[in-house]
Amino acid sequence: MSRNPYAADATDADDAVVRFDDVSMRYGRAPETLRDLTFSLPQGSFHFVTGPSGAGKTSLLKLIYLAAQPSKGLLHLFGQNVAQAPLDVRPFLRRRIGVVFQEFRLLDHMSAFDNAAVPLRIAGAKPDSYRQDVAELLTWVGLKDRMHALPPTLAGGEKQRLAIARAVVGRPDILLADEPTGNVDHEMGLRILRLFLELNRLGTTVLIATHDQDLVARSGKPILHLEDGRLVHMGPVPQGFGG
Amino acid sequence: MTDIATSAALKPPARPLGQWIFDVLLWGGIAIVLALSFGPAEIEKFPRLFSGSDNMREFGRAFINPDFDLLPFFISQMWLTIQMAMWGTALAVFIAVPLGLLGARNIAPPAIQWPVRRVMDILRSVPDLVIGMVFVVAVGLGPFAGVMALALNTGGVLGKLFSEAVESIDKGPVEGVRATGAHKLQEIAWGVVPQVAPLWTSYALYRFESNSRAATILGLIGAGGIGQILFDSLNSFNYSRVAAIALVIVVAVTLIDILSQAIRSRLI
Missing domain, CATH: 1.10.3720.10 (MetI-like)
Known part of the structure; x- marks a missing residue:
């Protein structure tokens, strides 16, 4: 596997894997979607991003997985100012981040096993080196019997878990998930939450954008609450939240 | 009263004048260009296809008897x-x-x-x-x-x-x-x-x-x-x-x- 030059030596001095300093963001010439965000996520933390539709939750995740750039302010990932990161090192930064998209974004022509292995193959790993790991991971997310199925034949919850497997297979430092329970029933939502908590326990920094207040309440984890593109609260769930 | 109101509501919207003028100009323009091209393209020779040219007859006879x-x-x-x-x-x-x-x-x-x-x-x-x-x-x-x-x-x-x-x-x-x-x-x-x-x-x-x-x-x-x-x-x-x-x-x-x-x- 090709060595990721941004893998080992890049932990921030203050232990923050993500740091926003007065960050704003806009799409083209549209009004700002995110405004003046300042916060940091310590390594190994677990947060939810909450807020009404259009508050900027997905945009916030996009900034972190480098699908968008700040229009103002400084964004540091793993201690590195991403604005100064050359284009050819961005893929290496992305390899430290796992993303679970709301619409999954799986590759329909590949089996579940191959989809889960994509980040490893992209990083240059040989199939022999990861076959066992990927099979175990898919078993862990409950897809042991669906490894050879193509994504279009999977149920919503199965696709969701496959997307999670793909996001975590490279053992990312940060796991981002956008509405990961939006397409599944309550029971599956809880299973997915337990999965994220388990990954967090193993050291992964987790950030989940969600509308699911029950999920937030059950986890007992802190929130970043956005409204109209501004961060209006960061910390434990306030009394009467969502009521 | 209700029927009149309903029928008025169901009346299709009139075509905008601009759309109507555009259609006339487009189709009229095509017709004019075709008319002007009639001579240069020698479309007047169309009847010759059926006017019993010897070549056509010979050609047709040969086609009935292809040489394999x-x-x-x-x-x-x-x-x-x-x-x-x-x-x-x-x-x-x-x-x-x-x-x-x-x-x-x-x-x-x-x-x-x-x-x-x-x-x-x-x-x-x-x-x-x-x-x-x-x-x-x-x-x-x-x-x-x-x-x-x-x-x-x-x-x-x-x-x-x-x-x-x-x-x-x-x-x-x-x-x-x-x-x-x-x-x-x-x-x-x-x-x-x-x-x-x-x-x-x-x-x-x-x-x-x-x-x-x-x-x-x-x-x-x-x-x-x-x-x-x-x-x-x-x-x-x-x-x-x-x-x-x-x-x-x-x-x-x-x-x-x-x-x-x-x-x-x-x-x-």
Whole structure:
């Protein structure tokens, strides 16, 4: 596997894997979607991003997985100012981040096993080196019997878990998930939450954008609450939240 | 009262005046251009098709009695023409893949996309007969000149079709691959190509169908194959032989069309 030059030596001095300093963001010439965000996520933390539709939750995740750039302010990932990161090192930064998209974004022509292995193959790993790991991971997310199925034949919850497997297979430092329970029933939502908590326990920094207040309440984890593109609260769930 | 209100509400909206004027100008303009072109295009000669010309009668008689004495030779020349079409299309695909990717708005920056599109425009706009003549001068008479003519012209056509296919892909899988840390080439190989491959293959097969016909015409400029035999027979007024060759061409092209359509219908 090709060595990721941004893998080992890049932990921030203050232990923050993500740091926003007065960050704003806009799409083209549209009004700002995110405004003046300042916060940091310590390594190994677990947060939810909450807020009404259009508050900027997905945009916030996009900034972190480098699908968008700040229009103002400084964004540091793993201690590195991403604005100064050359284009050819961005893929290496992305390899430290796992993303679970709301619409999954799986590759329909590949089996579940191959989809889960994509980040490893992209990083240059040989199939022999990861076959066992990927099979175990898919078993862990409950897809042991669906490894050879193509994504279009999977149920919503199965696709969701496959997307999670793909996001975590490279053992990312940060796991981002956008509405990961939006397409599944309550029971599956809880299973997915337990999965994220388990990954967090193993050291992964987790950030989940969600509308699911029950999920937030059950986890007992802190929130970043956005409204109209501004961060209006960061910390434990306030009394009467969502009521 | 209620009925009147209902019928008023159901009345379709009137066509805007601007739309009406546009339609009149468009169709009126087409009619005027056709009328002005009547003379230069010699449309007045249309009745001659039925006015009992001796040539037409002789031609028709010969077609009823095709001369199949040289059938194995015709078939071998038809096969040569199909081989020209296959190589012309295959080389065109090699040209069209990079052009199609670099000419797509969602893949290449405008500084690359614009000149690539102009190259495709030029390749498309020069007829394969003209390109063929240039290659006949460059590499001499024979099928290779025809192959190159087909490759360049079809390369431009397929490049345009390929880039339009790329522009209409679902960007979700590409973003999914990018988020895993893929470089640009990996994004294309993993996220773009699998989405467009069926459509690209279908376009290439369709162009192979038309190239099988075009390769016949290229015989006119000395590019070999069945076309050249056809024109030699025409020039020597051997209409029975022309009829036999034409039948061979019709059967071969029809078989290729059927085969290609069967494959394409499975692809998309």
